[in-house]
Amino acid sequence: MSKHVAVLMGGWSSERGVSLNSGRACADALEASGYRVTRVDVGRDIGETLARLRPDVAFNALHGPDGEGGTIQGLLEVLRIPYTHSGVLASAVAMNKQVAKTLMAAAGIPLARGFVAHRRDIANAHPMEPPYVVKPVSEGSSYGVIIVREDRSHPPQELTREDWAYGDLMLVEKYVAGRELTCAVMGDKALGVIDIQPQAGGFYDFDAKYAKGGSIHVLPAQIKPNIYQQVQELALTAHQALGCRGVSRADFRYDDRPGGTGELVVLEVNTQPGMTETSLVPELAAHAGYSFGELVTWMVEDASCDR
Numbered sequence: 001m002s003k004h005v006a007v008l009m010g011g012w013s014s015e016r017g018v019s020l021n022s023g024r025a026c027a028d029a030l031e032a033s034g035y036r037v038t039r040v041d042v043g044r045d046i047g048e049t050l051a052r053l054r055p056d057v058a059f060n061a062l063h064g065p066d067g068e069g070g071t072i073q074g075l076l077e078v079l080r081i082p083y084t085h086s087g088v089l090a091s092a093v094a095m096n097k098q099v100a101k102t103l104m105a106a107a108g109i110p111l112a113r114g115f116v117a118h119r120r121d122i123a124n125a126h127p128m129e130p131p132y133v134v135k136p137v138s139e140g141s142s143y144g145v146i147i148v149r150e151d152r153s154h155p156p157q158e159l160t161r162e163d164w165a166y167g168d169l170m171l172v173e174k175y176v177a178g179r180e181l182t183c184a185v186m187g188d189k190a191l192g193v194i195d196i197q198p199q200a201g202g203f204y205d206f207d208a209k210y211a212k213g214g215s216i217h218v219l220p221a222q223i224k225p226n227i228y229q230q231v232q233e234l235a236l237t238a239h240q241a242l243g244c245r246g247v248s249r250a251d252f253r254y255d256d257r258p259g260g261t262g263e264l265v266v267l268e269v270n271t272q273p274g275m276t277e278t279s280l281v282p283e284l285a286a287h288a289g290y291s292f293g294e295l296v297t298w299m300v301e302d303a304s305c306d307r
Contacts, residue, residue, distance in 0.1 A: 002036050005300055006055035006081075008072065010041035013064025014143050014165065022275040023061035029293045030059065030300065046072070050079055057303045058083040059296070061275060065138050068272040069095040077305055084299045086271040087307030090243035094271045095138050097171045100242060104266060107241035109234055112253070112265045114173035119159040122170060126155050131175035134159070136166035147175060176265055178255035181221055183235035184273065184284040185248050186295075187302065190232035191284040195221035217280065219287050223256065230264065238269045245307040246299055249273040249281055 007030065009023020010016055023039065031037045038053055040046070042062060050058065058081050062072060070092030076083040086094065093099050098116050105111055117127050122134055130152055136144040144166030146156045159170070180196040195218040221228060235250040251267040273281045275296075285295040 003056040004036045005057045006038045006040050007059045008042050009061045011062045011066050013066050015063035019063045026061050026296050029296045033293045033297050057300050060085050082303040084303045085246045086244045094242050094269050110265050112173040119170050123159040127172045133173045133175050134170050137169045139166050176253035181252040183231050184281045185239040190236045192287045193221040193231045194219045
């Protein structure tokens with residue numbers, strides 16, 4: 001009898017739409033691979049829903065704090081339902097950029113210089129010499145990210161908006177110019193490296209991530225072999241330092257411009273990377289020889305409790 005997989009998607013975070021797209025794609029692929037699939041649009045009654053369904057595996061296709069931050073993982077542990085991706089602690093740690101940076105720094109991983117500040121303090125005065133980046137401590141998909149360029153005389157006033165939805169604490173980081181690189185880890189193996197080039201030539205924002213044609217993915221990245229290998233090694237080190245399981249994806253900046261600094265830094269580790277048709281992890285898996293169906297099958301068979 002085939003395994004019954006509950007694909008958890010949707011939820012109530014700002015990344016609900018992305019999660020629904022990820023969930024549908026994964027559910028379709030799992031059905032095509034022979035699994036019995038139940039698609040679950042996650043609401044506040046998810047505990048009752050899962051207790052009623054009693055699936056063999058929960059495929060976590062949620063994005064945002066509620067799906068990535070350890071809470072859904074804790075519920076699945078209580079219910080003893082094996083699940084994909086990282087466990088409670090790694091999920092909570094990776095979702096909080098401040099804590100994740102502390103652990104990565106302890107593991108010797110190169111990071112952009114930065115600190116946490118209240119959004120209103122940042123809006124009052126430049127927290128550091130521009131250029132710098134301001135990002136919510138616990139959000140994904142580039143929500144709430146502001147890049148303050150060299151020519152910007154005033155600090156970002158949008159942080160004072162009454163409808164600001166991304167929390168009061170913000171991570172301020174020195175802006176590292178150059179390439180946006182990403183590398184996925186699958187189990188204990190780093191996959192390839194993609195050089196992400198936004199079509200508009202600017203920041204890898206929400207549209208560049210999810211709109212068709214929003215960015216060009218150069219795979220394998222056209223960088224020096226030793227840097228390519230270093231990115232892979234750092235992605236695996238970061239995955240292990242945070243205690244991640246299953247699939248994760250690490251994002252980097254690399255300044256190889258003529259006259260640039262040459263620095264390579266890890267920006268963050270994503271424990272619930274997107275699984276849409278334009279997503280990076282399926283593309284990296286395909287480059288490593290795994291079809292989309294084989295990738296999601298691997299994730300289901302890798303699922304467990306006590307992650």
